Amino acid sequence: MHTKKSKIWTGLFTLLLVLGIIFPMLGALKQISAATNDPVDIKITNAYKGATYKGWKILNATETDQYVSGTSGAKKLQYSVPDAAMRTKLATALNMTQGTDTDAVFDNKIIQKLSEMTNDSDALKTFARKMYDLIKDDTASLAATKAMDGTAGSQDSTITWNDAATGYYLLSEDTSTIATADQAAGYKPSLTVLNAVADSYATNGVLSITMKHDNVPTVEKYIKEDNDDTTATTTPLYRKGADHDIGDTISFRLQATVPDNVAEFQKYFMSFVDTLSKGLTYDSGSVKVYKVANANVSSLTNNVATLSGQTWATTVDNSEYTVTATTNTGASNTLTIALSDLTGDVAAGDKIVVEYTAKLNSDAVIGSEGNPNSVYLTYASDPKATDGGTPGRTPEDKVIDFTFQVDANKVDGAGAALAGAGFTLYKKTNNASDTDFSTTTTGWKKVKEIAAADNKTAFSFTGLDEGTYKLVETTVPSGYNKAADIDFTVVPTFAADKKSITKLEIKDSANKVIGSTDSTDNTNSKVFTVDLTAGKASTNVVNNSGKQLPSTGGMGTVLLYTAGAILAVGAGVYLIVKRRTTVK
Template identity: 30%
Template sequence: MSKNIARLAVTAGLTAALSFGGVMAPVTMAFAEGTPTVATEKGKVAITDETYTGTTFKGIQIFTAKVTQDQKGDGSWDGSAAKTLSDIQWAPGNVKTLVTTALKDVTGAPDVDADAQTWAEFISTTQGSNFGETTAVDTGTTLDLIAKALEGDKTLTWTKPSDSTKGSFKDLDNGYWLFVTDTPSTTSGANGNTDAYTSPIFTIVGGSDVNVAPKKDVPKVTKAVKDDKNGKFVTDDSKNVFTAANKAADSAAEQPVEYQLAGTVTSNINTYVKYSYTFTDELPSTMVPELQGSNPVVEVKIANSVVDPACYSATYVPGESTNTLTVSFENLKEVKDKAGNPITVDGISTVYVNYKAKLDASKITQDMLGKAQVNNVKLTYSNNPHTNGTGTTVDHPAYDYTYGIDVTKVGSDEDETGNPKTLEGVQFTLQEKGSNEFIKADGTTTTDTNAAILTTNDKGMINVVGLDEGTYTLTEVTPAPGYNNSASKGVTFTIARGTLQQDGTAVTPDKDSANVTAADGVVKAGSATVSTGKLSFTIVDKKGSNLPLTGLNGVTFTWIAGGAVLCIGVAHLIRSRKQAEESEQE
């Protein structure tokens, strides 16, 4: 009798230890608060995932047993009371062989022919140190080995959900069960997040209904860009990059822009032996990352530790339709810092990738001014602790913008249509305030003035692209023939973006902040206008003056008389020489 009671107490501890796959402190039988009652009705299990509602689960029984639990005075089960297993037997089928084979090399494993009670006690005492209903089993523990063996066998018949609710199981035989993910779902949208598989859920069926949430998290990823106006990756200092990532910035041609990729890992990473993890970053075709040879220059950090580049691969594949930067870990659980020290990666770890990219000046066009250059990242991650399966997140974007100017040069006179005459061939230089460099038409800069001359075309226009937000001075250096240089002291203007939206909305510079200023009459009144990504205005040059002339007719007569005398003299000289030659011949 005393031996049976002792075994019952161990079984009660086993019940608590194995419930939900975690470990709880062993309990003793305490009957004072309720009436211990053997469950006779079939059991129910509900696995609820409110986000991935399409994910299905499956279950399999490991041990059959009588299940005892306290009942309240009204006959309902006391859900807070522990369940006790007795008369433990192996479930029908091949479960015993699979479990005992999986555990045969574990220190202290019973003989394969030992009874089910003995095996249950062994599992209870060797399931690992990670415990609690909300935790995930550690890889390599007895519970993990059991789940891996059962999931990997294709001959087992698993119990499927009872109805359209993907995790609802009814009419289950009482005993000890394992539940795992059957088929993961995705969130809505063409590129929805792929669900991760739950760590093994071990629970006792019988008595009170079992309600449990999957033990996993789907990794999340985001992308931020550092705005050079405030130098931050977040829009709110009180939040982090996942809750307030800065999605938008602007830049000049060839100006490095800092990007940050950030990703979390699944909360049950401790169940994985190997955890693959890959950032795939699709840059717009107009951008190129900073390169060292053909490889992108990146810095990878986990928390405050810089990861040794030997622990990951960083590649870049340029192209028009795909322009891809990839940072990939074969096994994130084995990363080290630059000093060779292991970096702890757990369910609360965040992985950061920092790199720089710039707008390629040769690819900037008028059509893209003020329009978002979309830069997308997605994350691919291991999503099944016991296979090589992977899941993928949705794309997360960031945006970069650039701007330009259109300037028209006209004279103070009119053409044959009555409009101000446009002036071709007028030369200018453009500089940003505070800079000693000159800006070319493609937005790149140089200290060589001659290399940065901007010349009006046959429509009297200059176009400059690839400008950042800022204040600039446009200076006329060579006017059109017959016209004065009215802008020799420069025209100052500002490209002001206002507030950059975080959704990729096109940007029109703020006209009220343009402040197009010059000497009186240099900028045509009311000519300053804005359009998507562009500021336009007109500069006027006055036509050269004609001063009065006198004595023009007298001067003309003198030139005519002088010419006539010269002609007579030449004719006389020729005739004289001819007569002299004739006399000599006679």
């Protein structure tokens, strides 16, 4: 077959099509040894978890003895069309017809037309799109040239195809195979056209290709940690995991970063699709949207309580976005914030920030499973399309909220279950004193009161946050003494990424551990039994039978002391009289 030295020599000529856009990726060329046309390994980095990567050799190639000017040993290549099936597809993608040309002449024209294209040109983008559409499903006729395939094993992972023959390849990144749970299925395939050659284009026999995802927006979600007990840990404010009381109003923040190529779009749209677990109820009307210019992004830290009133953040008028909330009782809730046209209003690196609130409700899951919630973006994917093209979709970003439970088991002095008691649980708030049991935002806030009931011996206080609490027996079983109040602090330990709880402790008023999921912490008297998975701490509250005896220093003690003194005096008088009688 006739061959020709192609002008497609580009020192590692690599074109990446991400979501319908091709970007040039010019790699450094280094000659490791003499060119031998040996096969090389192709390594793809920055691969997506679950995405499928495939490669087709669309042109054969061999190295020549001529070097590419301005490179460190890269040699020019001679190209040829592999077979008739590939010739037909190449011609279709290039809008060429063979007519009366012989195969050799027509192959030469195909190669010549490709060599005249430049990196990132519209012509080359069009060719890559058309070629992919023609080749992606026709595996039977192209089985001999479909040299590589594989699936990435983890987010931003690396996959390697070994012993790829010298040639001109079309590579695809297909994210439609990503699991729904990873929420990236909306990506369009990424296409790469490149020269894969032996030693003169590779480093130690390996040709590395980094999938360029810079022109895809990213999204992050954060949950605000706050507590009405000021001694609880709330730094940083916005994080990946937090804990709250049932009934608390929780603040969430969504942050999208505008891609580098936004200026190329005729229309650019973006939607936040946020999912709240059934334990969270969206506060209708709470959504606020802001824009933070790239130059001010450094001010957007996780310790900024809200963007409202910040001079470096611009409030987006609510006429520029729509909010759709779908609430399903007993199921997850979906919140969609759609910005239909950001064209001209945002620049590369800007952030679009959404803030809203939701309440932790009675459906909240107690314990280490927590209450996860997530967000992903859909966005304009095609700069050439007047409507922004088919929406792309980012991977999900998740946060999780935890809540806990304390159980009080009522027993008598012998450890037997005892009915007839009632309890009230209070939580310490700002500037609380031991005697202040107000229900305002200061003092001890009443969390829950459980009245006495027939045969009730176990009392559960569900949906508790980190903080200091006081358990008070407000109804005492008949014939028994009132149990002492129990002061305790719930102390969860978060993992470094805040996405899970690694330990749950109960401490007393002296900050000593009196119950822990870590047995090595239980060095003091163990008052509570703690289960991390269930998120529960349980304790026995003991009532002893009999009348209430006075405490040391009380009036009863004074009376006892007085009676004792009278007895002592009486005894002294008796002895004196007796002695006198004896003497007589």
